[in-house]
Amino acid sequence: MEDKILEQLRYPIGKFSGPSVISEDDIVKWTDALEALPARLEKLVTGLSPAQLETPFRPGGWTVRQLVHHISDSHHNSYIRFKWALTEDTPVIKAYDEKAWSSLFDANIAPIGMSLDHLKAVHAKLVYLLRGLSPEQMEREFIHPENNERTSLKENIGRYAWHGNHHFAHIENLLKREGWV
Known part of the structure; x- marks a missing residue:
C-alpha cells in the first residue's frame, strides 16, 4: 500500500501519455x-511562508521552492x-541533470519570485512561438541523448503542458494535505 501512496504522490496526474494521433x-x-501556467503557479505559491516553501511535496521529494525553480x-x-528543432x-x-540543478544553492535559497518572473517571460516567448508554427514545423523533431528517442515539437508541447500541471499538482496537493488552502 505504501508504494501505491508514494506513486500517487510522485505522479498525481499520472505519467505523461500523449494521444497516438x-x-x-x-x-x-x-x-x-x-x-x-505562470499565473496559476504564482497565485498558488504567493504568500507561502519560508517554512512552507521549505516543505517537500512528498517524503524524499523536492521542496516547494525547489519545484518552482525546477519548473522555470x-x-x-x-x-x-x-x-534547436x-x-x-x-x-x-x-540533456541536463535536473537533480543536480535542484541541489544548487540558488534552487535552495533564491526567492521564488525570480523563477516566477522568468517563467512568465519564457512562457510568453514560448506561447508566441508555438502559436506561429505551421503544421509542417510542428512535425520537426529532436533526439534526446539519454534514450535516442525522437520527439516531435507537437508531442513536446503536450509533454511540457503535462510537466507544468504535474508539478503544479505536487504543490497544490501538498497545500491541501497540510491545510494551507
Whole structure:
C-alpha cells in the first residue's frame, strides 16, 4: 500500500501519455495550458511562508521552492529545444541533470519570485512561438541523448503542458494535505 501512496504522490496526474494521433485541438489545449501556467503557479505559491516553501511535496521529494525553480529551469531548457528543432535538422539536444540543478544553492535559497518572473517571460516567448508554427514545423523533431528517442515539437508541447500541471499538482496537493488552502 505504501508504494501505491508514494506513486500517487510522485505522479498525481499520472505519467505523461500523449494521444497516438495529436490533433489541432490537443495543440491548442496544451498551448493554452502553457500560457496559463505562470499565473496559476504564482497565485498558488504567493504568500507561502519560508517554512512552507521549505516543505517537500512528498517524503524524499523536492521542496516547494525547489519545484518552482525546477519548473522555470526545465521550461527554459524546453524553449531552447524547440528553437534547436526549428533551426537544425533533427538535433540531438543537450540533456541536463535536473537533480543536480535542484541541489544548487540558488534552487535552495533564491526567492521564488525570480523563477516566477522568468517563467512568465519564457512562457510568453514560448506561447508566441508555438502559436506561429505551421503544421509542417510542428512535425520537426529532436533526439534526446539519454534514450535516442525522437520527439516531435507537437508531442513536446503536450509533454511540457503535462510537466507544468504535474508539478503544479505536487504543490497544490501538498497545500491541501497540510491545510494551507
